[in-house]
Amino acid sequence: MVKHDQKLVKTASVMKAVREEVDSDLSVQDALARDYANLSALARMLAPRVAARTGRGAKGVSEVGVATALKRLRGSYSPAPPKVSRVLAGSVVNVRTHVSRISVEKTKRTLQVVGVLLSGNHEDFIQVSESLSSITLIFDQRLHRMVKKALGNAEILDEGEEGAAITVHSPEDIVTTPGCVSALYNQLFRKKVNVEDTVSCFTDTIMVVGMKDASRAFEAMTELVGEEQRRLGEE
16 A cells, blocks of 8 residues: 555656646647657656656656656647737738848947938838847848948848748737747747748847748748637637
């Protein structure tokens, strides 16, 4: 009887640790919810983490036990958590074709040039992202020559033409809801669409893809939004 109780405690402890690991990883939740996860491979990945959580060491937690816990948990997750689902369902997707991108070294001069470009072309599509060492501009392709001329001899780190900008305009809750942007990128990953660059501006998430992937990326985003709208309508 004592051995039986100990086995139940051990199973419950592993189950709890597996759930905690899954709850902390949105990509794993999505894989379980959409039923595309290889449970054996997933168990192999999670087993060391579960062992650490339970304090049993690597030999104290079997991959078979973790896989069994994953099977039991599989029906507990939806493709997106409720808060994320509501944000996605309230989003609007737009696509802008023929966009360019240029990344340059961040200097005092390039910062000034970018400021002039933004103020002088405020009615055009120009998005700017800035890191510690570089600045990336995403803009209408027809402005490409003008932007390069304005940048002069600035060191260009990367450059691309013939792209498309997929813009997802979401409710303000996206700012405080973790997992929303991850859901967007995961959707593109599932559709094998490469994101060449990305910019987040308040409630807008802008993803630049190659022109050859433009229609597939747009369809992927609208499919995701439509799926979440249907799910909320059924609840």
